[in-house]
Every structure is written in C-alpha cells, then in structure tokens.
Amino acid sequence: MESMALWKRVLILLVCGWGILAAVPNLFYAQVERHNDAAAAIEAAGGTATPDQQAALAEWPDFLPSALMNLGLDLRGGAHLLAEVQVEDVYKTRMDALWPGVRDALRDLRDQVGAVRRAPSPDDVLRVTLSNPEGMPAALEAVRALGSSVVTLTGVGESTIDVTSEGNDIVVQLSAAEKQATDQRTIQQSLEIIRRRVDEAGTREPTIQRQGTDRILIQVPGIGSAQELKALIGQTAQLTFNPVISRTTDAAAEPGPRNLLLPSMDEAGVYYIVEQTPVVSGEDLVDAQPSFDQNGQPAVSFRFDTTGARAFGDYTAANIGAPFAIVLDDEVISAPVIQSHIPGGSGIITGNFTVEESTRLAVLLRAGALPAEMIFLEERTIGPELGQDSIDAGRTAALIGMVAVAIYMVACYGLFGLFANIALAINIGLIMAVLSAIGATLTLPGIAGIVLTMGMAVDANVLIFERMREEIRAGSSTRRVVEQGFDRAFSAIMDSNVTGLLTAIIMFWLGSGPVRGFAVTMGLGILTSMFTAVYVTRLIVETYIDWKRPKTLVV
C-alpha cells in the first residue's frame, strides 16, 4: 500500500487543527460573547472604550478565533412572530389617493361628463358615477391618462391602472402587474420598517426575513414576550392629519360617506367625525423627536418633507379657524384649531403623554408607518430560563452520550475503537467550528442532531473495521488489511451518507425553525463525519502502523 501522501496528511491535520481552534470559543460562550459585544460597541463608538468594555474585551484574547454559534430562540429565550402582511390594504390607499386626481380630471370635462360622484365600491376599486354618460369615452380617456406604465421585468408598458366602464360608472382598479409590483414594495417597506423599529430597541441579532410571498418572520432573542415584540413593531402606527367635520359624544353617530368616526385618545366618550382622505400622512414625515410643549408637557415635534410641507401649508392657509385631527392608529390624539398658516412643514403634537410615551411615539413616527396591517399567524415566547434548562439538558446528554459511545466503541474494537473516538471528538469539534464559521443557529433539535451524529458517525468506522476484520480472517497482510478495509467500505459509506444528506437537505428546504436547525447540524454532521471517519481515522491508523509496525492487526 502506498502511504498517504504528505500533502494529504498536512491538509488533514490543518483542517483538524482549525476545527479544534474554531470550536474552542463555544466552550467559553459567555466570556466570548461579552468580548464580542464589547468589541462591537467600541467599534461603533469609534474606538473609545469604557473601563467595563475594556474589562470585557480582555476576557478573551484577540488572537484566538471569536466566532460563536448563534443560539436559537429555544435556547436563548425570546419571541418569534410570523406575520402576514395584508397587501390588499395598500390597494385601498392607492384608490383613495387616486380619487382627487380623477375628480379634478373629470371636473375639467364637466361640460361633457356632467357631475361626478364617487360611488360605494369594494376597497380595491374606485367607482365614479357620471351624471352624463354620453361623455364616457372622453372620461375614460382622461382617467386612463392618469395611469403611468409599470416597470417590471414582464410588464413594461402595461398601465398601472385598469379603467373600464359599467353603465354610468367608471371603474378603476390597479392592473395585475401593478398589484404585483405594489405587493413587492409593500413587503419590502414592511421589512425595512420592522427592521428599523427592532433595531431602535437595540436587541441582539434579530432575524427579520421574508417568507413566501406576503409573510415576514421576526425572531428577536432576549425580548420578554411576543406581546412586547408586537407592541414594538406596532401593528399599524399610522399617523395622519385629517380635516375634522364635527365632534360628538355619540358612539353610534353616522359619519356619512367617505368620513370616519374616530374615538379620542384622551377624552373618554368623545368622538370626532373626520374626512377619510388625510391632508398629510406619516409617510411624509422626515423627522420626529420627543420634546416638550410651552407648558413643559411631553410632546413630539415633527417635520414634513417638501411634499408634505406644501400640502400642509396649503391646507392650513385655506382653513384657518377650522379644527384638524392628528390621528394615530385610528384614534384622535388631539384636534387643535388651526391658528395660522403653517408654512414651514414642522409642528408639534401635544397630548397627555408621559415622557416614555412621547419617546416611543417619536420612535414609531421616525421609523415610518407600516404600509399595511399585519396579521400574526404564529406567536411564540420562550423564557430564558427554559432556554438555559434546555442548554443544560442538551449539554448533559451530549457529554454522557459521547462517553457512552466512546466506551462502547473501545469495548467492541479495542485500540481501533479508541482511534474512532479520536475521530469522533474531532468530528464534534468540526461541527461546532463550521456552525460558528457560517453563523448558523443552534437549536435544541440541533443539539439532538449533534448527539445523533455521534451515534451515526461511528457507523463509517464500524463499516471499515468490520471489513478489516474480514480481511484479517482472510489472512491478508497488515498493509492490505488497512487498504482493503478502507477502500471496500467506501462505497457503502458513500451510499448511506448520500441518502442521509438527501433527507437533511429536504428537511432544510421544507422545514422551518427547529426542523431547520436539526437539518443543519445533521447535514453538517454527515459531511464532517465522512471526513473524520475516512481520512482522519486512516491517518491515525497509518501513523500507528508506521510507528509500531505490528506483525498482525487485531481489530
């Protein structure tokens, strides 16, 4: 038998060395985590460190690797939400926004189309009734001119709106291509806003990702509960400024068409009837800061962008003396009377806020409104104590499992069992090293995957050793026993591992959360165990033979 080439030996040793080195930080998890946090904080602060941070930084030497496995929610505790974004909400907003334009366009054609009025319709449709249907062709043309062309990969040139006529009515809705593009934007915007809000709260390593067409997965470790996370995200946090029509104490008052009846936030039993179409909305805000009003009460000051400032300025100029409502999430925060023209586009919201509330409101406003409502399909809260219990249980099980398998292997294969155990230990190190390096998340089922891998990883060694025994029985030479043992077991090892890998890939592909965590460790375990069981064990066995030069092998 040709001995393994030197470069191969060196390569194997290098990989093993890296594996052990990169796995080590995980054994000192808390220390390394403090070190990493401090390093990140110092970096963020531009290189200045507090004494606390210095101390934390010193807990782990810089020259050692410091990448850690992420702990999943089930191990660290935290909250998990799966939200479905109601993308259709945006269609309604778009239709409402389109109405003034349509009205103005048709007003210019008054002599042809007569009077126009918005008719009741489903949320995603704008229906306009003409008093003079003869003018329909001209009206359709005018309304169609309001649409622009959608720019997508497939639908270039298609209009953003579909305009048709039904009797005396013009029916306007978003075109299919535009709906698709809108959905895409809505999700992107929601993701961005959620990310900003969660980041403002300063929690560590949140996972915020899109799932499927209209869902968002939010996982935030270390947060108290799913309820808290929901409050942080805010289900809508929609800020609008609406013209007030009247004020009432009748909760059942009929607001009239295109108007809304909204309760007051501070005054119980007081309701406002406001116009549904806002003058400006939170999307036009560029800044919001907690501040204090002239009486020293907590308030929020804000500033609009140019579009918002112009709309707000025009409206205030035209409506001096009239009240307008500041509406947050369908509740009227306050309804001040416009004292004068407000041209600069900045203002202040006062209400019965505490400092915390005004701060939170400012954060919400700054992050922007979610474009659509979210429905939570899945909510999970895991307490940190339960996570710690799981870590402890997993660690105990892993240690005992490892010792049990190790003893068993030595009992069955003697010295060769010991070789297999060394390979097994390196295997565990490699799994942890790769998990750390790729920033994978370790979950409780993931720990189970590692423990199971310990049981299954020795399988390759068992196959090899059994083959070696057969060769010994057949009376082969020492060299030949090793060669044949490894070579002839290889096809079985390959086949059995490929099928295992196949199921791991399917689990990763179709599974979610805990199942994925399991699939990752199992899949990785299969790959690393192929390496350790075949190459590392062979290196050990050959080194042993070169060193001891035994006449006969006893497996």
Added chain:
Amino acid sequence: MAWRLRLVPEKTNINFFAIQWVTFGGSLFAMAASVVLILTMGLNFGIDFRGGTTIRTESTQVVDVAVYREALSGIDAGDVSITEVFDPSFRDDQHVAMIRLSAREGEESVTPEVIAEVEAALRTVDPAITFPAVESVGPKVSQELITSALLAVLAGAVGILAYVWVRFEWQFAVGTVAAIIHDVLVTVGIFVLFQIKFDLTIVAALLTILGYSVNDTVVIFDRLRENMAKYKQMPLREMMNLTANETLSRTIMTASTAFISLLVLFIFGGDVIRGFVFAMLLGVVLGTYSTLYMAKNIVLMLGVDRGDKTKKPGSGEFANVDA
C-alpha cells in the same frame, strides 16, 4: 485475540427467511393496524398542526391539575387541557405543567386577552407561577404545516427512491421504499396508540428515520451487489442470507451506537424534545428490523435481473415467493 465485546458471533448463519410469514406477515399486519389506528383514533396533533395556544407553567408548588382546572373554569376559552410534565432533570421544587387552549368557537385563534386571563387566573392559584413558554399557531399556518410536513416525508421517500434506483436497480428501490414506509407508518401508529403529541419536530424525526432506515438498507444492498458479482450461480435467497449474515455485525453495531446516544438523549435531554427522541428511538429499532426482514423480502419477490445469460431474468426468483 484480545477481548472484544461482541453482540453478534463472528460467524453467523441465520436464515432470515425461515419465519418470513411471521415476520413479513407481522410487518404487514403492523402497517395495516397503524393505518386503522390513524383513521379511527387519529393523531394527537400539537398546536403546530391544529392551531391553538400552549402555555408552559413553572412553579415551586406541586401542580394540582384539578386546582388549575378549577381556576380556569371561569374563563370563556375553547377547549382547555392541562397536563403535568415530569422530567428527571427538573429540580425538586420545579413543577411544570402544559396548558393547551384551542380557539373559541367562531374565532380564528386564541386572543391575547384570553391568554392574559388564563395567566391571571393561574396567578391566583400561585402568585409566583411563571410562564416560560407561550406559543400560538393560527389555523392558516397549521394547515400549511400539515401540507408541508406530508410533502417533506413524501419528497424524502421519492428522493431516496430515485437515488437507490440510480445506484442499484429498481427492485432495490422499491424494497427500500417499502421498508421506510413500514418504519414511518408503524412509528406514527405507535404515536397514535399512545396518543403522544405529534408536532413539527416529530416530522423531523420521521425524516431522520427515513435517512437512517435507508442507510441501513443500502449498506446491505451494497454488499449484496458485491456478492452478486462474486457468486454468479448462488440463488438469490441464499445470497441474501449470506449478505445479511456478513453485515449483521455492522447492522447491530450501528443500531446500538445510535440507540445508545438516543437513549441518553431520551433520559437526559429534557422534556421539550422527548417526543422527538422517542420517535427516533422507535425508528432505529424499526429501521434495523425492516432492513433485515422487510426490504430483502420485497426484492426477492420482485426478483433481480442478474444479467446472467444462462439464467432467464426473474424466473427462479419468482418461484421462491411461494416457498
């Protein structure tokens, strides 16, 4: 020769077909029984698959399910079930219970208000009670999870079928898949029989069972293929016995190391993943059994084209079926 622990004698000559009507028939019966159980008793689905909320409670006082039930009786919730959880890893003053709520009639999911009410009611029993885990799954997701779980197991089976087909012959693929269907079905049957909670992690366990069972079967087939090239004249049945005996030591060895590590997890791994580990333990036992007694029988029934010109494909093998 140094001392070695041997579960299997060095040379065995077991006829794995000797009692094939008992073993194969027993397997068929177990599969049929599992199907009947699944259809009649139904699986005890966790919230992943049927929606609802679970609340894990932890208290230093002993859990009295009746008192908990009494405390919750005033709340207008859907079905409420309370079970105490035991685990050897718990501290002496650690008492854990699981409360499962289903949505009220006409409502999609358990509302946060109901959960808050339940938590408040339990605090009247024990002010120091904590809720280390609260999980809610809506009906929409649970429907999809069922679909994707079935799809995952199906995709796993098809993938394996395809791989074994490419690497061996179609008869082997059919035998392998028959064996894994057996393993999965009987595992699910046992979960039904004992009404063990069936959730998403159990599906992961089922997929692992697929992987393990195939692993086991493929190793024997690999050896069988090698032997077929070596002993061209040996009847298939004898060859299968020879192969199974040659690999028996490895089969038992691997099953036992996997079993040991799973058993350790089962005992020390905590109650959160106990069901998951239990499914895999079953899978190791069933997988080993089906490798020895199921997969080969199917291949034998289907016969194998051994590419041997002196022998008509399949002729001799089919004769063995009635033997």
